[in-house]
Amino acid sequence: MARALALMSGGLDSGLAAKLILDQGIEVTGLTFKSAFFGTKNAEKMAAQIGIPLKIVDFTDEHLAMTKNPKHGYGKNMNPCIDCHAMMLNYAGKIMEEEGYDFLITGEVLNQRPMSQNYKSLEIVKTESGYEDKILRPLSALNLPPTQMELSGMVDRSKLMGFSGKTRKPQMALAEKLGLVEYPSPAGGCSLTDPNFAARLKDLYEHDKENTDAHDVKLLKVGRHFRLSDKAKAISTRNEEEYKALRELITDDMLVFNTAEYSGSTVVLKASKGYEPTKDEIEFAASIAARYSKAKDEKSVLVKYKKPKDSEYELVRVKPADEGELKKLML
Structure with a gap:
């Protein structure tokens, strides 16, 4: 046969x-x-x-x-x-x-x-x-x-x-x-045929193609993505399901942000290999967490952040990010 x-x-x-x-x-x-x-x-x-x-x-x-x-x-x-x-x-x-x-x-x-x-x-x-x-x-x-x-x-x-x-x-x-x-x-x-996913992958390849691995690709499928600079991007969860998915993908080099006094989105700041995020990038990631929280209409919001293995949080007070500015940065 x-x-x-x-x-x-x-x-x-x-x-x-x-x-x-x-x-x-x-x-x-x-x-x-x-x-x-x-x-x-x-x-x-x-x-x-x-x-x-x-x-x-x-x-x-x-x-x-x-x-x-x-x-x-x-x-x-x-x-x-x-x-x-x-x-x-x-x-x-x-x-x-x-x-x-x-x-x-x-x-x-x-x-x-x-x-x-x-x-x-x-x-x-x-x-x-x-x-x-x-x-x-x-x-x-x-x-x-x-x-x-x-x-x-x-x-x-x-x-x-x-x-x-x-x-x-x-x-x-x-x-x-x-x-x-x-x-x-x-x-x-196939995710490669999806326009939204493709836009995120194109951005990733434009900024860090050499170091992109399967883990980076998995991250593209979770949450809202914002390109903050050539070396840094922020990812913000939209619901509990995305939070659970993101939690499994957080690595030791990421900074994780949550509002200190309100419930809301978890945000991670992901930098290119060997790059340390600037103060401005950290504060903007914090402002994203504030924008997608119960405190989005407040003038000033306290946000906590740290790397997964850090024992204590850093605190920063920020104004929630402007929606118009976020739309410009969203992938």
Whole structure:
């Protein structure tokens, strides 16, 4: 029996691609990736729905490094999809060789995305993966040259699709026909495609790209972010859930601010490696804590702050930050 390794994001397209090949009597195993920008939950759900095993590869460090300087640039936001797809297929190809699979499956659809899924881009991905003769795209196969898997009869080309373009109606109709009833929205689970997250990541790379790690990326997903200077930024929680998330990400070099006499937001001041925040930066971070507290309308607010391992708080009295000024600094 032929064996295929299916790259799965957890979205509808990759699920349909795997199911089409599975229904040809070919053994299919799913493969999904985990990084600082996306997880595996949707892929786990889709694999379970189809009824196939799933391999999970954590390539956080290599993927993060690639996003800093992608060879083929970014999409609409900070998504280097061409480089990302090629990287995933290269990983998958190595697993294919090591574990005896015959070919790779992806859910890519011709012309679905203008940058990363036009014909030229699909060819670049295929070539740069290093496994161009082993990649099958079942959803758009009839619009692409036959692969060696089809020419050899391993895969029945007549049972593949010829989807093209942005519309999802053909995929949804096929999903109903194949019995796939649960799948996420087309927006997907990659943070790099989210405009708000992308703006924060772009700012981070502009100011401290060399030192950015997975921890820094996790911080981008929590709270309000304010760029105070080239070397310092403040993060302010909006609710209890964000406070809990931020608490898990606070490191020993951060300054943590809370109003001393009122309830409100927790603010952290994060500086670039080796940089000590100035007095002005500390006072402005304190004024943010005051602004997002019960004392926001007071003329003067006492704020306490310290690093996590400090035994005692420092105190500073500040005026709550002006909302107009905060909007200018917010990322």
